[in-house]
Amino acid sequence: MSDSTDAASEPDEVMAAIVAAMQLATTDAAAARAQLDALWERVGAGGDALHRCTIGHYRADLCDDAAEALTWDIRALDAAHALTDVRAQAHHSSLSVEGFYPSLHLNLADNYRRLGSVDAAHHHLAEARSRLSVLTNLAYRQVVSDGVEHVTAALEAGSTERLPGH
Known part of the structure; x- marks a missing residue:
């Protein structure tokens, strides 16, 4: 998963918010979880696959409970199945x-x-x-x-x- 966008790419506010939440996680995991949960609600279960995959992947990292982490990781994997290289590369050309x-x-x-x-x-x-x-x-x-x-x-x-x- 990439933390940055290409200079030529248009800014992706959701990806920027995900990165901000993960940076926050180093000092306040509870606040980072809340931010990622709010982003998940905003994006929705049928929203942009890159957003869902990234949120799920990082949200799982903030779970102490393995069953809860599994739920988020399954969401991330499901979203990856719906993701295309074109969409991923719109965020960063190396993806x-x-x-x-x-x-x-x-x-x-x-x-x-x-x-x-x-x-x-x-x-x-x-x-x-x-x-x-x-x-x-x-x-x-x-x-x-x-x-x-x-x-x-x-x-x-x-x-x-x-x-x-x-």
Whole structure:
């Protein structure tokens, strides 16, 4: 997920509000959750797929409860299925929808692991792992790959505890 827009792109107020909420999350998670919830209400379940995907992805990160995070991550994945590269690239030319899937599946795997749904966790880990090659930013690919390995290790250890950074 990108935090910025191309200079040639028209400003996207919703994406700017999402970025602002995530910046706020570093100091006030409750206020950030409230802002993202308000944006979700504004965009609506049938609204712009990029907005829904981004809100869902980031909103899930602010959930302590794995079931609640799972709900938001499923919303993000559903929105990604409706998203096109044309729409994503209207926000930032470097984006491709395929590049969203490794992280989305990683987050779902972690949620399912925390909920004790081992088969679903394995399925989403396999999806994340199989899609890593689409990530052209090598540093970001490494972050997601490391996440896959951490969730895999926690799953193999039978842990349902929240992992640092997830």
